[in-house]
Amino acid sequence: MQPAASDDLAGPCEQHAVSAGRVAHLDALHSENDLREILIVDIEENLKAFAALDIDQLTHTQLRHWAKWTGGVEPKLERAEEALRKGRALLVEANLEPLAATLAPLGIGRYEFQQFLASLS
Secondary structure (H helix, E strand, C coil), rough: CCCCCCCCCCCCCCCCCCCCCCCCCHHHHHHHHHHHHHHHHHHHHHHHHHHHHCCCHHHHHHHHHHHHHHHHHHHHHHHHHHHHHHHHHHHHHHHHHCCHHHHEEEEHHHHHHHHHHHHCC
């Protein structure tokens, strides 16, 4: 009696990990480094709201709120600068080069990837 075709798959699967290289600075992709969130959603929208206010008509509570918010602007700008540094470090050709070998099975050729990398500089 011949074994069923499904019997061939019944054994444990072996997985082999092969390192194609190392890409550094992936933390640049974390949500806390989202420049749109830092600069547009928070700072720009609050600046527009602040510009529309009549400072002389604000209550003590409102003044305290805006004073607190303005004190947080500088750290947010520093956070945005750090996010830019991280993004620039990630998007360096030498850093992304190891991805070329892993993209080949996806149909992305080395030449096309090299063109993409060259466009980053």
